[in-house]
Amino acid sequence: MPAAIKKGDTVQVLTGKEKGKKGRVLSVHPSENKVTVEKINVVKKHMKPSRQHQQGGIVERENPLHISNVMLVCPKCQARTRSGVLATEDAGKRLRVCKKCKEVID
Numbered sequence: 001m002p003a004a005i006k007k008g009d010t011v012q013v014l015t016g017k018e019k020g021k022k023g024r025v026l027s028v029h030p031s032e033n034k035v036t037v038e039k040i041n042v043v044k045k046h047m048k049p050s051r052q053h054q055q056g057g058i059v060e061r062e063n064p065l066h067i068s069n070v071m072l073v074c075p076k077c078q079a080r081t082r083s084g085v086l087a088t089e090d091a092g093k094r095l096r097v098c099k100k101c102k103e104v105i106d
C-alpha cells in the first residue's frame, strides 16, 4: 500500500497536465486507490435537464486521480513527502510523520 492519504490533506500532482498543482483532498476511494482533489482534473459534464438541474447545461466536477500520481504535502514545512509511518509506544498507534521535519501529520 502507498502512504495513506486522507480527506483534508493537501497533495501535489506528480504527473499529467496538472503536474505541480496542489489541492485539498475532497474524498478518498480506497477500493480504487484513487483520490478526488479540489480543482484538479476538472471535467465538464453536459447535463440534460432534470429535476435537480432544470436548465441542464454544463456542470464541472473533479475526476479522481490515482493515488500514485499525487504526493502528500507536509502542512508544517510544505515538503512533499512519502509520509513515513511510525509506531509510537502509545498502544502501537500508527502515525504519519514527515520525514523532513519529523512533524506528526495526523
Ligand SMILES: [Zn+2]
Pocket: 074, 075, 076, 077, 078, 079, 098, 099, 100, 101, 102, 103
Ligand atoms: Zn514536514
